[in-house]
Amino acid sequence: MDTGLDSPIREAIANEVKSVIASSQQDMLNNMSAMMDSRLNRLQSNIQQSQFDISNAQINKIEESVSDNYKFQRKGNENQFRHSVKVISKLTEARSLSYTPDVSLSKVAATKDKISEGIDLVQERQKLIKLADSSELGWRVVQEYVTNPIADDSEDEKRMNRAQSRAERKSKAEKAKKRPRPVPYNKDRSSEDKNSNYKPCRCFTCGNRGHWSDNCPQKKESKISTFNSLHLNNDLLSSESKINNVSFEHTCNILPSVSITSKYDIQNKNVTTEQLSSDTVLYLPGTPKYKTVGAKISTVTVNTLFDCEIFCDASDVGFGGYITPFADFHFENFETFGNWTKPEMGESSTWRELECVRRELKTLSNVTENKQIKINSDNKNVEHILKVGSKKLKLQSIASSIIDFCEVQKINLTPNWIPRTENNDADYLSRVMDHDDWGIEPSIYHYLCNLWDICTVDRFATHYNSQCERFNSKVWCPGTEAVDAFTQFWGNDVNWLVPPPILITKTLNKLKQDKAKGTLVVPEWTSAPYWPILHRYGEFFDFVRNIYYLPQNNCIVKGAGKLCFQ
Numbered sequence: 001m002d003t004g005l006d007s008p009i010r011e012a013i014a015n016e017v018k019s020v021i022a023s024s025q026q027d028m029l030n031n032m033s034a035m036m037d038s039r040l041n042r043l044q045s046n047i048q049q050s051q052f053d054i055s056n057a058q059i060n061k062i063e064e065s066v067s068d069n070y071k072f073q074r075k076g077n078e079n080q081f082r083h084s085v086k087v088i089s090k091l092t093e094a095r096s097l098s099y100t101p102d103v104s105l106s107k108v109a110a111t112k113d114k115i116s117e118g119i120d121l122v123q124e125r126q127k128l129i130k131l132a133d134s135s136e137l138g139w140r141v142v143q144e145y146v147t148n149p150i151a152d153d154s155e156d157e158k159r160m161n162r163a164q165s166r167a168e169r170k171s172k173a174e175k176a177k178k179r180p181r182p183v184p185y186n187k188d189r190s191s192e193d194k195n196s197n198y199k200p201c202r203c204f205t206c207g208n209r210g211h212w213s214d215n216c217p218q219k220k221e222s223k224i225s226t227f228n229s230l231h232l233n234n235d236l237l238s239s240e241s242k243i244n245n246v247s248f249e250h251t252c253n254i255l256p257s258v259s260i261t262s263k264y265d266i267q268n269k270n271v272t273t274e275q276l277s278s279d280t281v282l283y284l285p286g287t288p289k290y291k292t293v294g295a296k297i298s299t300v301t302v303n304t305l306f307d308c309e310i311f312c313d314a315s316d317v318g319f320g321g322y323i324t325p326f327a328d329f330h331f332e333n334f335e336t337f338g339n340w341t342k343p344e345m346g347e348s349s350t351w352r353e354l355e356c357v358r359r360e361l362k363t364l365s366n367v368t369e370n371k372q373i374k375i376n377s378d379n380k381n382v383e384h385i386l387k388v389g390s391k392k393l394k395l396q397s398i399a400s401s402i403i404d405f406c407e408v409q410k411i412n413l414t415p416n417w418i419p420r421t422e423n424n425d426a427d428y429l430s431r432v433m434d435h436d437d438w439g440i441e442p443s444i445y446h447y448l449c450n451l452w453d454i455c456t457v458d459r460f461a462t463h464y465n466s467q468c469e470r471f472n473s474k475v476w477c478p479g480t481e482a483v484d485a486f487t488q489f490w491g492n493d494v495n496w497l498v499p500p501p502i503l504i505t506k507t508l509n510k511l512k513q514d515k516a517k518g519t520l521v522v523p524e525w526t527s528a529p530y531w532p533i534l535h536r537y538g539e540f541f542d543f544v545r546n547i548y549y550l551p552q553n554n555c556i557v558k559g560a561g562k563l564c565f566q
């Protein structure tokens with residue numbers, strides 16, 4: 001029983017074992033076959049890629065050799081072509097890598113590297129183009145930059161600068177070689193011996209032969225003695241020390257004006273005095289005073305004891321200065337400042353500095369009369385112009401005005417240049433904004449004039465915001481009638497008074513002192529010190545005849561500074 005049962009079981013087990021062994025052997029053979037196929041395919045792909053790379057390299061070499069055989073007529077075109085060949089070569093290599101059947105990560109990385117190299121070539125070329133465009137020598141600098149790099153210096157900017165220097169030196173050397181060597185004119189000695197005054201070719205002035213333009217008879221006949229026509233005295237042109245500085249200063253601007261005598265005949269009165277500069281007219285007959293008297297600018301010696309020194313400076317927004325006393329010379333309000341108008345801001349810095357000197361002198365006229373004054377400025381042109389004058393009419397006009405003012409005031413003025421570091425206080429004052437620079441709308445002013453009396457003088461104004469033709473100002477400005485309104489008598493005028501709040505009390509006392517009348521504009525500040533002088537127990541005092549409350553909006557005109565109130 002048992003033997004019969006064991007035989008089928010053993011047979012089944014044997015069959016199962018045989019099938020398993022056969023299956024595993026088949027799988028092993030399949031795996032080995034697949035592995036061999038994969039290795040063979042990879043080897044074949046590598047061989048194909050190598051052959052493809054070799055063929056591309058050979059093609060590039062052939063193209064380069066073909067391009068090398070071509071002779072370019074211009075060096076710039078040849079450089080551009082060779083650069084394009086390099087870029088095309090890199091892009092071709094990148095394209096060949098992308099066409100391979102086995103696209104692996106290494107192939108992608110290699111493709112990116114080739115594309116990056118092509119981009120670097122283009123960027124380097126753009127850099128060289130900008131370098132050539134930024135230099136006057138153009139591609140000569142690029143040639144020096146590329147062909148002669150500095151091995152020890154890694155800073156690209158230094159290489160460019162040195163390339164620029166080398167290119168400039170080479171350019172100068174080439175120009176010197178191309179410059180023709182001067183050869184003396186071969187004259188005909190026989191003709192020269194016959195007539196030594198005879199000149200070859202034609203005269204540029206009259207077109208005739210025998211003489212040149214500098215000896216043309218026609219030119220001599222039309223030439224006018226400029227200084228004889230203007231009746232200038234001989235001492236004006238002499239270099240002796242007896243000529244005072246005012247005469248010399250006014251002479252500087254006469255030279256551009258007298259040059260018109262080649263076109264106009266002053267002796268025949270074909271030119272009017274309007275066609276001459278203002279300083280030229282000073283030397284016409286009838287006005288000889290500038291030749292004998294005047295403000296002796298720059299005649300004060302170093303050992304002179306000055307009565308005072310003035311420091312002044314001008315910025316792009318305003319001007320400022322101060323006066324420093326010497327010895328027993330005392331005064332009040334030694335600091336001044338003001339703001340420029342928009343047209344004045346557009347003038348040159350020298351104009352502003354010179355105008356600042358004029359305004360400082362005229363503002364301080366009540367304390368500088370008959371004094372030895374040293375005026376300091378950090379602009380060298382100011383010192384030069386005040387000593388010898390200027391050819392520019394605007395600057396000469398201001399300098400002449402300063403000289404005339406010094407003559408009237410009997411001021412001995414010494415201009416002096418100082419470094420900017422020694423003029424900090426005046427520089428600060430020139431940048432101070434005038435917070436009291438505000439006014440009333442002109443329409444409101446005219447309304448009040450029609451309502452009451454017409455005002456004849458504006459006591460607190462400047463040349464750009466005055467409501468009346470006559471006005472007083474805090475510092476001197478063009479057109480002002482007086483500096484510091486409190487030094488004037490108010491009793492004979494109808495006064496327009498818009499004082500800063502800090503001066504309202506002083507203004508009220510001045511009105512009472514001079515028994516003057518006018519229109520006074522003040523803020524309604526009941527806590528201000530001036531309010532008890534105007535108003536008490538709910539009523540205004542009897543000297544206040546009429547009252548008008550200004551509208552809350554659109555009544556104040558802004559000035560150059562900030563408003564004290566709105």
